[in-house]
Amino acid sequence: MREIKKVAVLGANGAMGSRSGGIFAQAGVRCLFFARTKQKAVSGIDNAVDQARSDVLRNYIVPKTYDELESEVSGCDWIFEALGEDQSLKQRYYERLDGALKRGTIVSTVSSSLSIEKLVEARSDDFRSHFMGIHFFNPPGKLPANEVIYHPDNTETLKEFTARFCRDRLYRINVEAHNRPGFAGNRIGFCFLNEAVRYAEKYGVGVVDYLLGPYTGRALPPLATIDLVGLDVYKAIVDYIYANTDDERHDVFAIPPYAELMKEKGLLGRKGKTGSGFYQKDEDGGRMVLSPRTLSYGRPDEIEAGFIEDAKRLLHDGEYTKAVDLIKKERSEEGGIVRHFILGYVAYSYARIGEVTPSAYGIHGIDKVMAYGFSWLPPSGWVDLLGGPKETLRMMKKEGIEIPKSLEAQKEDARCLIHDIPKYLIAR
Amino acid sequence: MVRRTFILGGYQTDFARNWTKEGKGIMAMIREVLDGGFSKTGIDPGDIDSVHVGNFAGELYAMQAHLGAFVCNYHPALRGLPTSRHEAACASSSIAALMARTEIEAGTYDLSLVMGVELMKSVDSKTGGSYLGTAAWYEKECAGVEFPFPKLFDRLYDVYDKKYGVNYEHLARISAVNYDNAKRNPNAQTRGWYMNLQHACSSGSYNRVIGKRLRASDCSQVTDGAVAIFLASEEYTRGYAKRTGKKLEDIPYIQGWGHRTAPILFDEKEKEAIANEYPLPHTRGAVTDAYRRAGITGAGELSCIETHDCFSITEYAAIEHFGLADPGEAYRRIDDGTIEIGGSCPVNPSGGLIGCGHPVGATGARQLLDAYLQVSGNAGAYQVEGAKRAAVLNIGGSATTNVVHIIGRGE
Numbered sequence: 001m002r003e004i005k006k007v008a009v010l011g012a013n014g015a016m017g018s019r020s021g022g023i024f025a026q027a028g029v030r031c032l033f034f035a036r037t038k039q040k041a042v043s044g045i046d047n048a049v050d051q052a053r054s055d056v057l058r059n060y061i062v063p064k065t066y067d068e069l070e071s072e073v074s075g076c077d078w079i080f081e082a083l084g085e086d087q088s089l090k091q092r093y094y095e096r097l098d099g100a101l102k103r104g105t106i107v108s109t110v111s112s113s114l115s116i117e118k119l120v121e122a123r124s125d126d127f128r129s130h131f132m133g134i135h136f137f138n139p140p141g142k143l144p145a146n147e148v149i150y151h152p153d154n155t156e157t158l159k160e161f162t163a164r165f166c167r168d169r170l171y172r173i174n175v176e177a178h179n180r181p182g183f184a185g186n187r188i189g190f191c192f193l194n195e196a197v198r199y200a201e202k203y204g205v206g207v208v209d210y211l212l213g214p215y216t217g218r219a220l221p222p223l224a225t226i227d228l229v230g231l232d233v234y235k236a237i238v239d240y241i242y243a244n245t246d247d248e249r250h251d252v253f254a255i256p257p258y259a260e261l262m263k264e265k266g267l268l269g270r271k272g273k274t275g276s277g278f279y280q281k282d283e284d285g286g287r288m289v290l291s292p293r294t295l296s297y298g299r300p301d302e303i304e305a306g307f308i309e310d311a312k313r314l315l316h317d318g319e320y321t322k323a324v325d326l327i328k329k330e331r332s333e334e335g336g337i338v339r340h341f342i343l344g345y346v347a348y349s350y351a352r353i354g355e356v357t358p359s360a361y362g363i364h365g366i367d368k369v370m371a372y373g374f375s376w377l378p379p380s381g382w383v384d385l386l387g388g389p390k391e392t393l394r395m396m397k398k399e400g401i402e403i404p405k406s407l408e409a410q411k412e413d414a415r416c417l418i419h420d421i422p423k424y425l426i427a428r
Numbered sequence: 429m430v431r432r433t434f435i436l437g438g439y440q441t442d443f444a445r446n447w448t449k450e451g452k453g454i455m456a457m458i459r460e461v462l463d464g465g466f467s468k469t470g471i472d473p474g475d476i477d478s479v480h481v482g483n484f485a486g487e488l489y490a491m492q493a494h495l496g497a498f499v500c501n502y503h504p505a506l507r508g509l510p511t512s513r514h515e516a517a518c519a520s521s522s523i524a525a526l527m528a529r530t531e532i533e534a535g536t537y538d539l540s541l542v543m544g545v546e547l548m549k550s551v552d553s554k555t556g557g558s559y560l561g562t563a564a565w566y567e568k569e570c571a572g573v574e575f576p577f578p579k580l581f582d583r584l585y586d587v588y589d590k591k592y593g594v595n596y597e598h599l600a601r602i603s604a605v606n607y608d609n610a611k612r613n614p615n616a617q618t619r620g621w622y623m624n625l626q627h628a629c630s631s632g633s634y635n636r637v638i639g640k641r642l643r644a645s646d647c648s649q650v651t652d653g654a655v656a657i658f659l660a661s662e663e664y665t666r667g668y669a670k671r672t673g674k675k676l677e678d679i680p681y682i683q684g685w686g687h688r689t690a691p692i693l694f695d696e697k698e699k700e701a702i703a704n705e706y707p708l709p710h711t712r713g714a715v716t717d718a719y720r721r722a723g724i725t726g727a728g729e730l731s732c733i734e735t736h737d738c739f740s741i742t743e744y745a746a747i748e749h750f751g752l753a754d755p756g757e758a759y760r761r762i763d764d765g766t767i768e769i770g771g772s773c774p775v776n777p778s779g780g781l782i783g784c785g786h787p788v789g790a791t792g793a794r795q796l797l798d799a800y801l802q803v804s805g806n807a808g809a810y811q812v813e814g815a816k817r818a819a820v821l822n823i824g825g826s827a828t829t830n831v832v833h834i835i836g837r838g839e
Contacts, residue, residue, distance in 0.1 A: 026622045052622035053634045059626075144620065171611065171620065214451075318456030419614060420442045422460055427451030 002104075002161055004169075006030045008064075008076040010083055010093060013040035015047070016110050017082030020136045022048025024080065025060040027169040032064045032072055041065065051141040069093075070100040078106040080134070085236045087114050094120060098127045106162065108134035113182045113237045115244075116149050129153040132162065135183060136172070137373035145373030146172035147183045173372045175365050177357055181244040184356040185369040186237055189376070192345050194238050195252045196222035197259050199337070205278045206289045206300045211338050214426030215312050215323070217377025227269035227277035235263055248402050249348055258292040265295060305334045315427035323425070324385045328395065336399070342382060343401050346392060349379035350404035363406070367418050377424035380416040388412055433529045434665040434681040435800045435835065436471065438657035438793070439464030443617040443785035447652045448550045454490045455498060457545055457654045462502050465541070465656035470672060474505040475664070477537035480528045481513045482521025482544040483789035488559045490547045499543065515789070517563035518738060519824030520544065521655070522792030522831035528659045529682055538664040544790030545654040556650055560788070563825040565692050575638055578647060580694050580826040581739040582639030584708075587701045588741065592756030596641070599740035600628035601762050603645045603782055606737060609769060610779025612809035617649050617785030646740040651785035655793035657800065677838050680803040683817070684722025684834035686714035694826045705755050711823065711830045712749045718819070718832035727751040730773055730834075731815035732802055734795040736823040737780040746821055747775065769812060777802065777810045792822040792831065799835040 009021035012033030025031045025048060033048075035041040041063030049057045064072055073079060079097060083090050090109060097107065103126050109119060116133045123131070133149030146166050150159055166172040177183040182190060200208045200223060209221035218225075226234050235255055242253035262268075262277070267290070269277030280288040280297045288297035307330040314323035327338055349366045357365030367378035377385075386392045389410040396403055441461050447453075466473060479499045486492045496511030514523040521544030528540035548556055560577050561570025570576035588594050607623035610616035627635060628645040635643050659682075660668065669676045690697055690710040701707035719726060727733075727750045735750070737743035747758035752766060752773055761767055767775040778784045778798040781791060799818035801807040807815075817836035823829065 028624075049634075054622050054627045054630070055632055055634055056624070056626045056630055057622075141620070141622075312451065316451055316453050316456060318452065318459030420445075422456075423442065423445050423450060426449075427456075 002077075004029055004077045004165060006032070006076045007078045007080055008032045008034060008073050009044075010034050010079065010081045012044040012082070014044070014082060014084075016136065016138055017080075018044035018047035019051050019138065019140050020080060020082055020110055021061070022051050022057060023136065023140050023170050023172075025057045026052050028060065029169075031061045032076065033061050034064045034066055034069060036066060038063050038065055051139060069096055073097060073100050073105075074102055076101070076105060078108070080108055080110065082110040085111060085113065085233060087119060090114070090119055091122070094123055094127070098123050101127070104130060106158070107131045110135055112186050113240045115181070116151050116179045120151065125153070129155065130158065133177075133179070133183070134162070134166065135177075135185075137185065143373055143375065144171060144173045145185065145369050146170075146174050147177040147185060147369060147373070148174050149177050149179050149183055173368055175357065175368045176361075177365070177369070178355065180356050182237060182241045184352070184366055185373045187241060187245075187356050188345070188349050188352060188366060188370065189374050190234070190238050190241060191249055191252055191348055192341065193222045193226055193234070194255065195341065195344065197226065198252065198256050200278070201256050201258055201292045203337070204289070204301070205292065207303055209278075210303045211305070211308070211334055212341055213308075214428045215308065215315060216338065216342060217382070217424045219375045219426065223278040227279055229269065230271045231259070231263050231268040231277055232272075235259070248351065249344070256292075258295065261295060262290075267295070305332065307332070307335060312427045315425050318422070320385060320422050320425055328386065339395065339399055340401070343392070343396050343399050346379045346382050347396055347401050347404050347407070350407040351402070353406045363410075364417050367416060371418045371424065375424065377421065378416060378418050380414070381418060381421040381424065383407070383410070384416050384421065389414070431533050431535060432662050432681045433532045434660045434662065434679050435796065436658040436660050436665065436668055436679065437469045437800060437804070438655060438797045439468045440615050440655045440794055440797055441653050442615050443651050443653040443787065444615075444619065445652055446549045447547055454486065454492055454495070454545065454547050455501065457547060457652070458495075458498050458543070459502060461543065461545070461654035461656045462499070465658065469658055471539070471658055471668075472505070473503040475539050476506060476509060476541050478528065478531055478540045479506070479509055479511040480524035480540060480542050481511065482515075482524040482542070482792060483513055484515060484517055484520050484546055485559050485562060485788070486545075486547070488562070489550050489556070495545060499541065516829040517824035518736065518786070518788050519792055519822045519829040519831050520789040522796070522820075522822040522833070523829070525657070525659065525792060525796055525833070526685065526687055526831065529685065532659060532661045535661075538661040540659045541656060542659055542793055543654065543656045544787070544793035546787035546789040547652050548650050548787060549652050553650060563828075564694065569694060577826070578639035578642050578739065581741055582642050583694055583698065584701070584745065584827065585641060585741045587698055587707055588745065591702070591707060594741070594744065595759060597629060598759045598762045599646055599744060600625055602737065602740040602743045602767075603628045605768055606743075606776050606780045606783035608783075609777050609810055610783030612769075613779050613784055614808070616779040616783055617651050618779065618783050642739055642741065646782075648738045648781035648786035651787040653785060653787035653790050653794070655790045655797050657793055657797050678804065680800050680835050680837045682833055683836045684718040684720070684724070686717030686721070686830070686832040688714040688717070688830050690828050690830070692825060692828050697827060706749055707755070708745055708749060708827045708830075711745070711821070711827055714830035714832040715749055715751070715821065718834050722834040722836070724817075724834070727773060727819075729817060730819050731817050732774045732777055732812040733819045733821070734778060734798050735775055735780065735821045736791070737776060737782050738786065738823065740782065742823065742827070743775065743780065745827075750819060750821070769810065774812050777807065777812050779810075792820075795820040795822055796833060796835065799833065803835050803837050
């Protein structure tokens with residue numbers, strides 16, 4: 001009977017590594033937090049403690065450096081790799097691990113886009129057959145989704161064990177995803193985000209974030225989300241998806257030149273050295289907005305669209321269908337843009353069923369990732385609010401959006417299975 | 429013979445939500461809970477005869493009173509109905525349920541909507557803590573006191589400790605069990621939080637001492653939430669059962685109730701606590717009234733309990749006042765696992781106020797809904813196997829207003 005008593009976390013000083021490792025420690029599993037220096041490993045422990053809001057976690061986590069990697073991992077039951085999103089870096093560490101591990105040790109990567117199979121091509125049979133993607137979302141203390149991407153060599157017993165462990169001990173909401181670039185969540189979410197980056201070139205950062213703000217079913221507007229993720233991480237994922245996929249929205253994944261320049265200039269968002277990205281704070285803490293044309297910052301324009309403000313007022317009072325009706329009926333260019341993004345998100349999600357998640361789950365697998373991993377109103381929740389599959393398809397046709405066959409096949413009385421959909425509609 | 433009052437189910441909002449962060453007001457919460465209640469039960473709004481709303485301090489937290497009338501804004505079929513708002517601090521929606529049951533028992537009405545609603549995260553914790561002080565004698569006990577309620581219940585802890593001795597670890601275990609149960613409840617506020625016995629026993633910046641000895645882990649939560657339940661006469665229930673393919677004997681009804689009020693000043697309660705075998709004699713009185721009305725002899729005939737646990741010491745007291753243990757011996761039921769899911773009489777399988785959350789004016793209705801879910805076998809992952817009869821204790825203020833309901837099924 002397999003037991004998970006000790007876990008090694010690689011990249012434990014990073015946000016994902018420390019917080020994901022903390023989730024294991026919260027389950028009472030002993031953890032070794034590996035980083036380049038002890039000091040960095042300790043800072044990872046501080047992150048895990050802060051996420052759990054309990055010093056008790058310190059009893060479960062020991063800081064380690066990579067100098068001790070080979071000697072320490074032989075006593076571990078699971079290696080949770082959370083290194084940077086760099087295939088060769090990960091592969092170098094896997095090479096070090098292979099041979100040092102006891103047979104049957106689970107090795108997982110928290111990679112959010114890289115090919116699970118390619119990552120371990122050169123590894124031993126035992127390593128490969130116990131390797132998989134376990135993709136938590138940041139911060140895992142708040143976002144319980146877990147994309148599980150199995151390697152073809154995994155046994156059914158191992159799959160069952162890890163899924164059960166993640167569900168019952170780590171309190172994760174598992175979503176089986178296929179080994180496709182960006183898996184399910186980032187493939188769909190970053191398509192939406194990158195289209196927002198592209199639209200910002202024409203309409204401006206402030207306008208795009210205003211039009212696609214929290215009232216459209218997300219905690220943060222898209223460009224503010226990228227500032228939080230970090231443009232470097234964001235770009236690595238989008239570029240990888242662009243290079244390795246070819247679907248009906250392939251062009252949307254191309255990063256526009258101004259965003260490439262942002263990266264070159266170090267405008268990476270909140271985590272970057274400058275703290276600047278699509279937004280910047282002035283000396284008094286006021287918000288400044290990037291101009292994609294000049295890459296300089298200025299005061300945000302006063303933007304207000306009547307239908308959006310009215311929709312927010314309706315959301316405030318819980319009139320969700322009426323709020324969505326305003327979006328549906330708005331005739332201005334702004335209304336068209338909002339519909340284009342919402343319907344595009346829904347269409348792209350339905351079109352990915354079977355490709356990024358097993359067909360047997362229907363839209364529910366993708367719904368789970370978007371709700372519990374992104375905190376976005378899930379695609380089938382939108383279909384419900386828009387008036388059902390037929391009405392959504394009618395709107396897609398009118399807006400010139402490619403029709404996903406799986407939505408055409410959706411029964412009219414099908415409903416979103418995610419609990420409590422209205423909470424994703426934020427009246428801001 | 430007293431006419432029976434049935435519970436036809438209801439709906440609870442997700443207590444983990446922060447409605448102010450969502451930019452939503454109290455009407456959104458009312459609308460959602462009514463949407464959920466009507467759709468979950470299949471009841472037609474046009475069937476409702478009367479409306480009773482429990483709310484503690486809408487005037488303070490949301491600058492909004494007169495909440496009964498909000499229900500009429502929800503649906504045209506509800507316009508013109510008799511509505512009222514009830515306030516008895518944390519017991520507000522239990523009072524609403526008592527009133528609805530009285531109407532049905534009297535034969536005045538056949539179907540009442542009982543709703544509890546409270547928006548609390550609209551203010552910072554210190555301001556909210558001060559607002560809660562209005563559930564005690566504010567001028568004498570709370571004015572100028574930071575977080576007055578933990579301090580009042582710390583006095584109950586003192587009284588208990590002096591009278592019988594209390595080992596803190598038993599209080600910590602009550603919290604740990606409640607948090608653990610909450611992980612099974614999809615609407616519990618703390619379902620994603622980290623908590624266990626070790627953490628509850630720790631103290632420091634992540635588990636601050638809030639009162640004199642009580643720590644953050646001993647306290648119920650500041651919660652936004654609403655609950656709607658439907659109380660019905662036997663006649664209406666017979667028709668409802670037929671319509672929904674249920675058997676009348678499977679639909680839970682109110683078998684007994686108790687309602688007693690202690691003097692509001694804690695000094696007076698303290699004198700009573702010292703003088704009585706049961707430190708909270710009015711709580712005990714409400715329990716025994718409910719047992720008598722239900723025709724049962726005591727806790728041995730209960731499948732589970734949903735009790736008020738505004739603080740861990742409150743649940744500790746409740747274990748004894750329900751008669752699960754003799755006065756001073758609640759620790760025995762904690763040690764032998766009686767109160768855990770799987771024990772002989774689980775207490776707060778929902779997570780209670782500590783784990784599930786405590787939107788003050790909605791808590792009584794939430795407890796009744798959970799008792800309904802248990803007895804009808806619909807509590808999902810926190811179902812107590814084979815539950816046939818559940819007891820509910822809802823307390824307002826510093827053990828001032830005490831309301832007990834016994835919910836069971838069968839002829």
